[in-house]
Amino acid sequence: MSIEAHNISKQFGQFAALDNVSLKIPSGELVALLGPSGSGKTTLLRIIAGLEFADSGTILFDGEDTTHRTARDRRVGFVFQHYALFRHMTVFENIAFGLQVRPRSVRPSKEQIHDQVHELLRLIQLKNLSGRYPAQLSGGQRQRVALARALAVEPSVLLLDEPFGSLDAKVRLELRRWLRQLHDEVHITSVFVTHDQEEALEVSDRVAVMNEGRIEQVGSPDEVYHHPNTPFVYNFLGSVNLFHGRMDDEIPAIHEAETGDLVYVRPHLLEIQRQPNGGSNFRAIIKHINSAGPLVKVEALSEWGAPVQVEMSQEKFQELQLAKEEAVFIIPKELKVFHKAL
Amino acid sequence: MAFTFKKRSNLPGFGLALGFTVLYLSLIVLIPLAATFLKASALSWDQFWHIAASPRALASYRLTFGASLIGALINLVFGVLVAWVLVRYSFPGKRMFDSLVDLPFALPTAVAGIALTTIYAPSGWLGRPLASIGIKSAYSPLGVAIALTFIGLPFVVRSVQPVLEDMDKELEEAAASLGASRWQTFSRVVLPTILPAALAGFAMAFARAIGEYGSVVFISGNMPMRTEITPLLIMTKLDQFDYAGATAIAVVMLVFSLLLLLPINLLQKWSSSREEKTVALVPEEIH
Amino acid sequence: MATTLPLSTRNFSPARRVATAATGESAAVRWVLIVVAVTFLGVFIFLPLAIVFSQAFAKGVSAYWASLREPDALSAIRLTLLAAGIAVPLNLVFGVAAAWAIGKFEFFGKSLLITLIDLPFSVSPVVAGLIYVLLFGLQGVLGPWLSRHDLQIIFAVPGIILATIFVTFPFVARELIPLLQAQGQEEEEAALALGASGWQTFFRVSLPNIKWGLLYGVILCNARAMGEFGAVSVVSGHIRGRTNTMPLHVEILYNEYQFSAAFAVASLLALLALATLLVKTTVEWRARRQQAASARWDGEEQIA
Numbered sequence: 001m002s003i004e005a006h007n008i009s010k011q012f013g014q015f016a017a018l019d020n021v022s023l024k025i026p027s028g029e030l031v032a033l034l035g036p037s038g039s040g041k042t043t044l045l046r047i048i049a050g051l052e053f054a055d056s057g058t059i060l061f062d063g064e065d066t067t068h069r070t071a072r073d074r075r076v077g078f079v080f081q082h083y084a085l086f087r088h089m090t091v092f093e094n095i096a097f098g099l100q101v102r103p104r105s106v107r108p109s110k111e112q113i114h115d116q117v118h119e120l121l122r123l124i125q126l127k128n129l130s131g132r133y134p135a136q137l138s139g140g141q142r143q144r145v146a147l148a149r150a151l152a153v154e155p156s157v158l159l160l161d162e163p164f165g166s167l168d169a170k171v172r173l174e175l176r177r178w179l180r181q182l183h184d185e186v187h188i189t190s191v192f193v194t195h196d197q198e199e200a201l202e203v204s205d206r207v208a209v210m211n212e213g214r215i216e217q218v219g220s221p222d223e224v225y226h227h228p229n230t231p232f233v234y235n236f237l238g239s240v241n242l243f244h245g246r247m248d249d250e251i252p253a254i255h256e257a258e259t260g261d262l263v264y265v266r267p268h269l270l271e272i273q274r275q276p277n278g279g280s281n282f283r284a285i286i287k288h289i290n291s292a293g294p295l296v297k298v299e300a301l302s303e304w305g306a307p308v309q310v311e312m313s314q315e316k317f318q319e320l321q322l323a324k325e326e327a328v329f330i331i332p333k334e335l336k337v338f339h340k341a342l
Numbered sequence: 343m344a345f346t347f348k349k350r351s352n353l354p355g356f357g358l359a360l361g362f363t364v365l366y367l368s369l370i371v372l373i374p375l376a377a378t379f380l381k382a383s384a385l386s387w388d389q390f391w392h393i394a395a396s397p398r399a400l401a402s403y404r405l406t407f408g409a410s411l412i413g414a415l416i417n418l419v420f421g422v423l424v425a426w427v428l429v430r431y432s433f434p435g436k437r438m439f440d441s442l443v444d445l446p447f448a449l450p451t452a453v454a455g456i457a458l459t460t461i462y463a464p465s466g467w468l469g470r471p472l473a474s475i476g477i478k479s480a481y482s483p484l485g486v487a488i489a490l491t492f493i494g495l496p497f498v499v500r501s502v503q504p505v506l507e508d509m510d511k512e513l514e515e516a517a518a519s520l521g522a523s524r525w526q527t528f529s530r531v532v533l534p535t536i537l538p539a540a541l542a543g544f545a546m547a548f549a550r551a552i553g554e555y556g557s558v559v560f561i562s563g564n565m566p567m568r569t570e571i572t573p574l575l576i577m578t579k580l581d582q583f584d585y586a587g588a589t590a591i592a593v594v595m596l597v598f599s600l601l602l603l604l605p606i607n608l609l610q611k612w613s614s615s616r617e618e619k620t621v622a623l624v625p626e627e628i629h
Numbered sequence: 630m631a632t633t634l635p636l637s638t639r640n641f642s643p644a645r646r647v648a649t650a651a652t653g654e655s656a657a658v659r660w661v662l663i664v665v666a667v668t669f670l671g672v673f674i675f676l677p678l679a680i681v682f683s684q685a686f687a688k689g690v691s692a693y694w695a696s697l698r699e700p701d702a703l704s705a706i707r708l709t710l711l712a713a714g715i716a717v718p719l720n721l722v723f724g725v726a727a728a729w730a731i732g733k734f735e736f737f738g739k740s741l742l743i744t745l746i747d748l749p750f751s752v753s754p755v756v757a758g759l760i761y762v763l764l765f766g767l768q769g770v771l772g773p774w775l776s777r778h779d780l781q782i783i784f785a786v787p788g789i790i791l792a793t794i795f796v797t798f799p800f801v802a803r804e805l806i807p808l809l810q811a812q813g814q815e816e817e818e819a820a821l822a823l824g825a826s827g828w829q830t831f832f833r834v835s836l837p838n839i840k841w842g843l844l845y846g847v848i849l850c851n852a853r854a855m856g857e858f859g860a861v862s863v864v865s866g867h868i869r870g871r872t873n874t875m876p877l878h879v880e881i882l883y884n885e886y887q888f889s890a891a892f893a894v895a896s897l898l899a900l901l902a903l904a905t906l907l908v909k910t911t912v913e914w915r916a917r918r919q920q921a922a923s924a925r926w927d928g929e930e931q932i933a
Binding site: 426 | 653654655658659662663665666667669670672673674675676677678680681684719722723726727729730731733734735736737742744745746747748749751752753754755756759760761762763764766768769770771791794795798814817818821827830831849852855856857858859862863875876877879880883888891892895898899901902903905906907909910
């Protein structure tokens with residue numbers, strides 16, 4: 001089922017959570033809403049789910065206007081950040097809940113419910129824990145039960161609110177992989193909210209980067225990372241060096257002094273050489289080297305006193321044999337110029 | 343393994359505080375209580391039974407117990423309703439209503455007693471309309487039940503309110519997103535969550551009602567065998583200097599209240615354990 | 630067991646309480662529930678309050694003041710104040726001592742002690758009065774000894790004071806015990822490490838932390854002490870002008886069909902109840918503000 005949001009706005013008191021936001025999600029896609037807290041991503045998700053109503057704008061499911069439908073009638077599966085499992089029910093009863101509250105006419109029989117729940121338990125790999133209570137499960141297990149519970153009602157859309165936020169790093173990585181696999185198997189239109197750019201880039205088909213109630217850019221992970229449209233997107237999706245600069249005859253260049261514009265360069269797109277080899281470059285002094293990790297991170301000070309971060313592979317570093325306080329040349333491989341915001 | 347009375351601690355004043363506590367407790371509570379049981383033991387078992395199980399006493403137990411139960415049940419239902427309304431909705435004057443819920447607890451029982459009697463007397467504000475449709479309120483068991491409802495009102499409300507307030511609204515949202523109607527959400531998700539607190543409140547209201555005297559003694563009419571509550575029976579026997587009789591009935595009441603203590607404690611423990619956030623006990627295992 | 634209402638430090642943030650439009654019940658259901666709840670409260674709470682004051686002033690304002698200035702009424706007021714004036718401070722000291730012992734230390738028999746402290750709550754007031762009669766009355770255990778020494782407790786002021794102490798016994802303790810328990814020992818240990826004596830630590834560190842709970846416990850204790858009826862009724866002997874407290878005086882006036890006079894005295898007690906509720910609300914508000922402020926303080930630490 002495809003989802004369309006048109007011109008959604010929402011205010012909480014004086015605070016504008018969403019400002020004229022529009023987004024199209026084709027059927028079967030896994031989309032990440034990525035942004036810092038306060039960007040409106042959770043609000044948008046909840047409006048799609050029907051847990052909040054927008055002040056203005058429309059929501060379409062497969063072309064049908066569902067803007068004023070309640071959550072109950074939208075048949076969405078929602079997975080909450082803190083799971084929202086029913087504490088007084090077992091794992092089995094939690095997952096079966098959506099099936100048991102169906103109106104009598106469409107309610108499946110006890111055996112059917114039993115089979116469906118166990119099928120889901122197999123899917124989330126918790127077959128032996130059906131009789132346990134949520135209090136007896138670990139965080140990762142609870143999250144999987146929450147997912148199974150949402151899937152049990154066979155929703156046309158799956159919405160997840162920071163699903164891995166409260167888990168520790170290792171569990172998060174495993175569940176991320178597992179969600180991707182699940183989506184490949186089930187192909188249900190999914191939207192998930194996260195503030196973790198690594199997660200968004202790794203798991204989703206497309207990323208919508210949000211900031212201050214607006215969508216800054218929508219695109220595949222590659223697109224938003226390598227071709228960011230705005231300074232915010234550039235900044236949010238990885239580390240960045242910031243310089244003054246300008247377009248000189250269609251070619252971006254770094255300038256010492258204030259110009260009207262800003263130049264963005266990622267640390268791994270700066271090369272360090274001992275000799276300038278034509279093309280743009282500038283001088284810098286090495287101030288700090290951190291080689292404990294997959295990449296070597298070098299901090300330097302440009303000739304006009306601006307801090308510079310450079311990343312290079314371990315091999316490159318071994319080649320160069322850099323040392324502190326050495327004077328070197330820095331050659332930018334790729335620059336991005338943005339007009340300074342007025 | 344040596345038995346230590348008190349775990350080691352750095353803070354001073356334990357001996358003084360505990361000593362004074364136990365002394366005061368003994369003087370005010372324990373010794374007088376002991377005297378009661380001492381006096382009661384002066385009666386032979388037969389005598390005791392004769393008094394404690396006399397028709398008049400039995401009638402008073404029935405009335406006291408029955409009316410207290412009715413009052414507590416009314417408070418169970420309406421207490422949950424009031425707690426829900428106070429927590430979930432806003433309406434003009436809500437703050438004032440919220441504070442006034444505690445009135446039955448703060449108001450002296452004699453004042454409540456004469457106020458309720460005046461309201462439900464045949465000529466009273468509510469007594470008259472009720473009488474015109476044939477319902478006798480004051481001077482009847484109904485009047486006793488009304489007074490005992492008044493006295494227990496705050497218990498269920500105040501017991502349930504914190505649980506409702508702390509309840510994660512996401513639970514209800516989850517139920518809604520899974521297709522549950524509002525009523526289904528309430529009965530399957532909200533109610534089980536507040537049940538321990540509601541029952542604890544019910545038990546406390548019941549316990550309070552059983553021993554109640556001042557609010558009831560005016561409205562009941564105090565007719566032996568009909569509208570005489572047990573505390574009044576004790577009072578009457580005292581007025582007649584029948585100390586043995588009074589003591590026997592008092593012992594029955596004491597034993598019953600002590601028996602009620604246990605379930606109430608258990609219910610309160612159950613209620614607070616539901617609220618605790620428990621830590622995962624099972625190690626992570628994906629495969 | 631608690632047949633008392635502990636001080637509430639509930640979270641009052643409006644965002645959590647009120648139902649959202651999207652997942653709440655319909656407006657119609659909402660208003661029906663509100664009307665039912667308000668009617669229930671109106672009948673059971675407002676009506677009794679209203680009738681106390683309307684009956685008290687039924688014969689006019691001057692009659693109201695006259696009934697309060699009547700000598701028997703005045704001595705009833707005096708006796709009530711005396712009983713409360715002795716019972717409340719004593720129970721306050723006891724409450725603090727018990728809370729200190731129970732809240733800050735672990736020892737054998739602690740739960741038993743807590744249950745025993747709760748005992749007066751679970752006992753009917755009439756039984757409470759009877760207990761003292763059986764100890765100090767003429768035919769009581771100590772009766773003969775007392776009459777030999779010409780001391781009278783029952784049917785005299787001392788008995789009333791004792792009965793009042795008994796029924797209000799647990800109030801302060803029950804408020805303070807959870808408070809002192811929740812605070813832990815760290816602040817006191819810090820004070821001791823800095824050289825403070827036990828008493829200094831107590832007055833300068835522990836006491837200020839529990840001041841709202843203490844105030845609330847005292848107010849509640851006082852309200853009950855002044856309003857106690859059943860227990861005092863048993864031990865008093867109803868001697869007008871001598872052993873009548875305000876509640877007993879109300880009863881006498883009522884039984885003599887002096888309704889407006891009875892309600893006039895009752896109105897004083899009702900005002901006391903309202904004042905108690907007012908203090909409770911204020912104390913809860915203050916305690917909540919204190920909690921919120923310290924929570925904010927912790928939050929700021931995290932950000933920094």
